[in-house]
Amino acid sequence: MSGAEDLKATPLHALHIRLGARMVPFAGYDMPVQYPGGIVREHLHTRNSAGLFDVSHMGQAWLVGPDFETTARALEALAPADFLGLAPGQIRYSQLLNPQGGIIDDFMTTRPADEALDGRLMLVVNAARKDVDYAWLREHLPDNVTLETEEDRALIALQGPKAEAVLARHCPQAPGLSFMQAAAGEIGGMAARYSRSGYTGEDGFEISVAASDAEALAELLLSEPETAPIGLGARDTLRLEAGLCLYGHDIDETTSPVEAALVWSIGKRRREQGGFIGAQRVLKELAEGTARKRTGIAPLGRAPAREGTEVFSESGEKIGHVTSGGYGPTVGGPVAMGYVKTPFNRKDTPLTLRVRGKDMPARAASAVFVPHNYKR
Amino acid sequence: MSKIYYTKEHEWVAVDGDTATVGITAHAAEQLGDIVFVETPQVGDTVEQGAESGVVESVKAASDVYAPVSGEVVAVNEALEGEPGKVNEAPLGDGWFYRLKLADPAELDKLMDEAAYKAFVASEG
Incomplete structure (x- = not known):
């Protein structure tokens, strides 16, 4: 029993249907693989203009501790990036590792720019790994750091060389961000968290809004002449050309970050000191090769x-x-x-x-x- | 004037005397999406009805192409090597795959005509 009736829908599901998307099951969600233009056209549009992607299936969750250092240290015990070195409004890519040094998931971590959110780190994880990740985190976090998942939000990516110009019309602060920086504010009057990041190799933004605002935000961005909706098919060809890993294919519980050529994401201090689950294999491989x-x-x-x-x-x-x-x-x-x-x-x-x-x-x-x- | 027959695997074959031209249907091309690679048999190869006789790849996946009828391949559409997108643009025209010399015209009786194929596609939903 795995019919369409068992699939979850994102807050943009009705919009995808209206736009004529071809829907497929992906990570338990009914998702658009392409719109009528087709994958090649969508891919090239993103490289040349601005593509809008629904990535609401991905997991958004807060790590909440008493202060930044406590929360960052808790995450450093589970993943090899330098989280203590995150400046406010900065993002890091890393991997949750199992005790054998294999990759449980790869994910993004944001330290909010807002000082009122000190002690919080925002995680974005892969849709297919949400349950595994959340269970792993809850099992291994110290008592004073908790996981708060956000189930009522959408995530929209706007990617491509014209993404900045499109978003700037509705959020004049957006162009002020550099790659891997994040901020919170309003986009078209809607409260949003937005970051300069993505999964296409292009400049672009990822925008988190309340589920109830998702459709209005997507329609607003799609109303701009440069923007077209892009499905999972082109998302895959774009990330493949950009050399970005897809969890479950290019990385999994058997591959280490060293084997996966992700050493750039391991902090220098972490390479010297270890102190994270899976460090034994990672440090050995860093010294001896794979x-x-x-x-x-x-x-x-x-x-x-x-x-x-x-x-x-x-x-x-x-x-x-x-x-x-x-x-x-x-x-x-x-x-x-x-x-x-x-x-x-x-x-x-x-x-x-x-x-x-x-x-x-x-x-x-x-x-x-x-x-x-x-x-x- | 050639007559066109169709298979349940969504190939078409246009027969003119003892020459048969093979391709995939517009429905197949539409379902596959952007076609990026086509592999045909080579001139001189013999293909058998219902057996694999090439591959068509879209961005998403590779699919086998089955020979609608048996025969010796006498020509292949070399233009598809550089421009596989012709299959999407004109699946029954410039997007043809290969041409063969019909071995057994009686095999055509197992295939569908256009009306039957349309009904078959509709029944597949």
């Missing part, structure tokens, strides 16, 4: 190499597999990422992909196929 590593994989032909495609060395040894792969509309050809035995992850190493029984040439590449366009 047997496999996530890398971009550029197929040299036209055929897409999908998730699960086996990767071989030039000498025919099986060295790994593709974890995400498909067609990159901006690249205009196939793009992929996956895990390969080190050192075959070195840039430009010749690789062979076995697609439907046929060997296809490829090479190891940066996973960032389309340069990031963040406003730092």
Whole structure:
């Protein structure tokens, strides 16, 4: 029994239907995979203009402690980023790790700019991992730090080079943010938390509002000529071209942040001192390297190499597999990422992909196929 | 004047004498969405009715293409290598996949005509 009647709906569900979306089940929600324009057009629109994404299925939750340092330290026990170093209004990307150093989930943490919210950190986690994450956090947080989930909010991403101009018309303060900064204020008269962040490789914003304001906010932003609604299909191709990991595919409970090439997200102090669940493996791998590593994989032909495609060395040894792969509309050809035995992850190493029984040439590449366009 | 037949796997085959041209239907192309890669058999290959005879990939997924009829492949649409989007633009025109020399015209009896195919698509919902 997993029919459509069991699926949850986001506050924008009715709007998606009105916009003619093709709906699919995703992480327990009935979500738009594409609108009538199609995935390629939506993808290119986001790279060239401004795309609006409903990401309300993602989990929004507060960590609440008596003061900033207590809450940040509590989170530092569970994830390897430097949370103590967060300035007010700053965001960090990190991962919850299990005792074996595998990734329970990857998530965003915001320290609110508002001093009245001292002691609070806002977390945004993956939809499919909400229940696991919340249970893990509740089990491991100290008694003086609690988790408050927010079930009655929506999250809307506005992404692309024109996102700033669009949002500025309704929120003149928005352009003042740099990448990975957040603020609270009004957008079109609606109370909102907004941040300069996203999952496309483009400049853009993510906006959290009360569920009751979600449709009005989405309609307001969609009324701007630069903005078009974008579904999960293009969200996936955009993040893939940008080299960003998708939980459950590119990272999971067996992969460590070192194997996943996410070392940049581990604080320098944390690398020296450890002190987080999973540190034993992470520190060992930082010192000694890993047997496999996530890398971009550029197929040299036209055929897409999908998730699960086996990767071989030039000498025919099986060295790994593709974890995400498909067609990159901006690249205009196939793009992929996956895990390969080190050192075959070195840039430009010749690789062979076995697609439907046929060997296809490829090479190891940066996973960032389309340069990031963040406003730092 | 060619006659067009359809399969339950959403291929079409246009028959003109003993030459048959194969492609996927407008309904299939619409359902797949943006088509980004097409793999056809090669000229000289023999395909069998109902057997895999290529792949069509959209942004989302790869799907097999089955041969509507048996025969020897005499031409393939090489333009699709560079412009697979032709399948979305003109699935029954420039988006054809390959052409073959019909081995057994009696196989056509197992296929649907346009009216039957339309009813079949409607019944699939």
